Amino acid sequence: xxxxxxxWVFVETDLNKINPVTYELITKMKQISHDPVVAILIEKSxxxxxxxxxxxxxxxxxxxxDDELVDGDDLELTDAxxxxxxxxxxxxxxxxxxxxxxxxxxxxxxxxxRTGLTADCLDLKFEDDLLVQTxxxxxxxxxxxxxxxxxxxxxxxARPNVFTAEKENNPxxxxxxxxxxEWEKDTKLQIKSQVLPLxxxxxxxxxxRIVALGRGDKTEAGxxxxxxxxxxxxxxxxxxxxxxxxxxxxxxxxxxxSGQTVAPDLLINLGISGAVQYTAGxxxxxxxxxxxxxxxxxxxxxxDYYFVGNALEFSKALEAIL
Amino acid sequence: xxxxxxxxxxxxxxxxxxxxxTKNIDRRGLGGVINSYDLHxxxxxxxxxxxxxxxxxxxxxxxxxxxxxxxxxxxxxxDSSILLSDRAFxxxxxxxxxxxxxxxxxxxxDVDLVLLGQQSVDADTGQVGPIMAELLQIPQVTYAxxxxxxxxxxxxxxxxxxxxxxxxxxxxxxxxxTDTINQPQYTNVVEITKSFAKPIxxxxxxxxxLDDSRVxxxxxxTIVRSISSPEKAAKVxxxxxxxxxxxAAELVAIxxxxxxxxxxD
Ligand SMILES: Cc1cc2nc3c(=O)[nH]c(=O)nc-3n(C[C@H](O)[C@H](O)[C@H](O)COP(=O)(O)OP(=O)(O)OC[C@H]3O[C@@H](n4cnc5c(N)ncnc54)[C@H](O)[C@@H]3O)c2cc1C
Ligand SMILES: Nc1ncnc2c1ncn2[C@@H]1O[C@H](COP(=O)(O)O)[C@@H](O)[C@H]1O
Numbered sequence: 305x306x307x308x309x310x311x312w313v314f315v316e317t318d319l320n321k322i323n324p325v326t327y328e329l330i331t332k333m334k335q336i337s338h339d340p341v342v343a344i345l346i347e348k349s350x351x352x353x354x355x356x357x358x359x360x361x362x363x364x365x366x367x368x369x370d371d372e373l374v375d376g377d378d379l380e381l382t383d384a385x386x387x388x389x390x391x392x393x394x395x396x397x398x399x400x401x402x403x404x405x406x407x408x409x410x411x412x413x414x415x416x417x418r419t420g421l422t423a424d425c426l427d428l429k430f431e432d433d434l435l436v437q438t439x440x441x442x443x444x445x446x447x448x449x450x451x452x453x454x455x456x457x458x459x460x461x462a463r464p465n466v467f468t469a470e471k472e473n474n475p476x477x478x479x480x481x482x483x484x485x486e487w488e489k490d491t492k493l494q495i496k497s498q499v500l501p502l503x504x505x506x507x508x509x510x511x512x513r514i515v516a517l518g519r520g521d522k523t524e525a526g527x528x529x530x531x532x533x534x535x536x537x538x539x540x541x542x543x544x545x546x547x548x549x550x551x552x553x554x555x556x557x558x559x560x561x562s563g564q565t566v567a568p569d570l571l572i573n574l575g576i577s578g579a580v581q582y583t584a585g586x587x588x589x590x591x592x593x594x595x596x597x598x599x600x601x602x603x604x605x606x607x608d609y610y611f612v613g614n615a616l617e618f619s620k621a622l623e624a625i626l
Numbered sequence: 627x628x629x630x631x632x633x634x635x636x637x638x639x640x641x642x643x644x645x646x647x648t649k650n651i652d653r654r655g656l657g658g659v660i661n662s663y664d665l666h667x668x669x670x671x672x673x674x675x676x677x678x679x680x681x682x683x684x685x686x687x688x689x690x691x692x693x694x695x696x697x698x699x700x701x702x703x704x705d706s707s708i709l710l711s712d713r714a715f716x717x718x719x720x721x722x723x724x725x726x727x728x729x730x731x732x733x734x735x736d737v738d739l740v741l742l743g744q745q746s747v748d749a750d751t752g753q754v755g756p757i758m759a760e761l762l763q764i765p766q767v768t769y770a771x772x773x774x775x776x777x778x779x780x781x782x783x784x785x786x787x788x789x790x791x792x793x794x795x796x797x798x799x800x801x802x803x804t805d806t807i808n809q810p811q812y813t814n815v816v817e818i819t820k821s822f823a824k825p826i827x828x829x830x831x832x833x834x835x836l837d838d839s840r841v842x843x844x845x846x847x848t849i850v851r852s853i854s855s856p857e858k859a860a861k862v863x864x865x866x867x868x869x870x871x872x873x874a875a876e877l878v879a880i881x882x883x884x885x886x887x888x889x890x891d
Contacts, residue, residue, distance in 0.1 A: 318788040377793075378756065379765050404786045408768040411753035415724060415760035420847030423751035436851070441750050443640035446651060448853045455847040464787075492799075493765040496792040501785070537891065548806070555785065555806065561750075562805070570886050580641065591886050592861065593877060607863040609880065611873045621874035626891055 307456045308393035309433075310364075311337050314385075314400045314409070315345040315357065317374070319500060322353055324510075325401040327360045327469035329462055333399060334361060334472070336430050342366055342395065344388070346381075348374050354479055361472030366392070367481045377493045382412040384487035389417070391482065395457045397435050399428075402461035410461050420452035421459040426466055435460065443561055444584035465509055465565045465588055501556060508557055513539035514568045514589075516559055518582075519546045520575020520596060521615040527552075529616060530574055533623040542566065544582050560585040574615040578603030595619070627680035627775070627797070629671045629739045631704065632727055632758075633664040635688060635695040636748045644855045651853065660695045663743025665702075665810040667803050671741050672703045672811075674775040681705050683734065687715055687726050693826055700821035701813040707824070708734070712831040717843035720749070724757030725845060729834045731762060738797040739780075744769050744804050752802065759800035766800045767793055771807050 311333045316323040326343070333341045340363035347353050349369045357365060366388065373384055389395070398413075400406035402424045414421040426447070427438035435458040437450045452458040508514065515534040517527060534541045542559045559566055561581040567588035574595050576582060583606050586592065594607040595615045604610045611618050635658040645652040671682045684699040686692045687710040696707035710730055718726070731737050740762070745752035752768070759766035772783035782793045782801070795801075831841065839845060864880075866873035881887040 404769050407752050408756055411756035412760045415757040442642050442748055445640055445642055446853055447856045449851040451849050451851055452847050490765055492796045494794050498789050498791050501790050604863050608861055609866055610863045611866045617870040621870040625874055
């Protein structure tokens, strides 16, 4: 097996739009590697996503224009990516976003290639050609450094919102279109419909300001005032997991380990205890303000400013002066 | 429908620390429980059985004391269990784990549906499912949050980060589920008593026709170099005054000074 000195990054597209996590991964790989960073883009034949992608300075774009593969299932994508590797050679590393798509396709490809894969990385660095991957486990209570010394590609998925995307003009960029990638169709599985939900997880993941509600502010009145407060602040409302039991909230608004990672300038936590599964999602928030009746609440350890007392009263007072 | 549910036993809390001496995770005094997502996978299997009939087998790869968790799945309604236990399996990463579990599915034979949790709460990878599906050469649907079974197919709903999908899948299929898919049931004394009449079969490596180089540590491409407990950068929080109105005013003033809030706010 010939290993080519390239780092591949899988470009995730959702309904013909590039998921911005892709840019974060490209920027990070460019920062840590001396070898070329290659973006793997699968798009519709009439799409032109490579223009947008170019702005983030990959060294090469491997472009597959294929109307069917764009909507391929995990098995089809695995087969196509494997064929691409057979054509081009085995890259030294292959990085995917730790999104539902990345976390589903990457392990399947890993098994096909019989190599290693590290999930959900929070940091990546190189020691020569060896990719050192930092992965959280036990609900972010433990950090592991993992390497894949004897197999290629060294694969990893990396969490959204951990690295910062930066635009960069790369005059050396090459776009190479791959024709007739003869991937195998999977007729057993049919994706009947794909729709954009009314709200997308990007809303909260990209929000600059967030008002987050926990079980301590779950009353109708509490939710009402928090919504008014959010409106005045031009903030997005997020929740802890217990609130996803309510009709109006789903995983799309849930912050934390099994929800969304957020990175706002301002996060206001109302009636949230600060369980690790929640705080796992807020470590990139700039200014954290928390309100809790319990003066020993864990959440205060993650807060720049805190108020010991009733969330309802505090948010009412805050809303009134804005 | 013949359904196999893969379950993993995990520590009862993920709030673990590193033992300074051994540099390993301190599991002293930690009991084992069934990985919470796997309870949702089991409930999915039981619901399908209630609706279209069939057989539910639970399976785990791990040390002999994982049998406790298998017994619990029998009390919850599974028909039989398989324990994959062998010294040779020790030190397996996800690839080697998926390999052994996949081989066991082949040995069971004629399995229509393989069900797993979206991820285990200790390893947190979610990789074992897709790895098994690949080794079994069957399609997969991950992170399902709704499943409706018909005789030979499943209607599945799932959410990608920015897209909601509806999928119809023919069997055989491998499916991993989220914890919003259902509410796992509780067991009761009658079921617990009945569970002792149900079989737990143990299979060792020699019974699975394994390629030794793909099992345990030898079959694991990933190496854990070091582990640590992250020092959560504890913030030195500033306590706001006790009166809500004064506290709100104080906060707004501070945030404006820091340019987090602007004059328009
Ligand atoms: C595998 C796994 C994954 C998980 N993933 C997530 C995740 O992604 N996101 C998530 O959020 N959770 C997650 N959880 C759940 C998590 O462990 C906690 O149970 C959850 O975060 C608690 O939410 P909470 O803070 O709103 O509620 P609680 O822990 O019940 O806290 C409520 C707080 O409100 C305070 N309070 C009560 N009344 C008032 C009042 N009037 N005014 C002000 N304060 C008040 C209380 O003092 C308390 O601190 C996960 C759990 C598991 C096992
Ligand atoms: N040792 C194991 N035995 C049986 N099932 C397992 C084992 N490890 C993982 N699984 C299954 O694979 C899923 C994903 O686990 P993981 O890839 O470790 O996050 C779990 O929810 C279980 O259903």
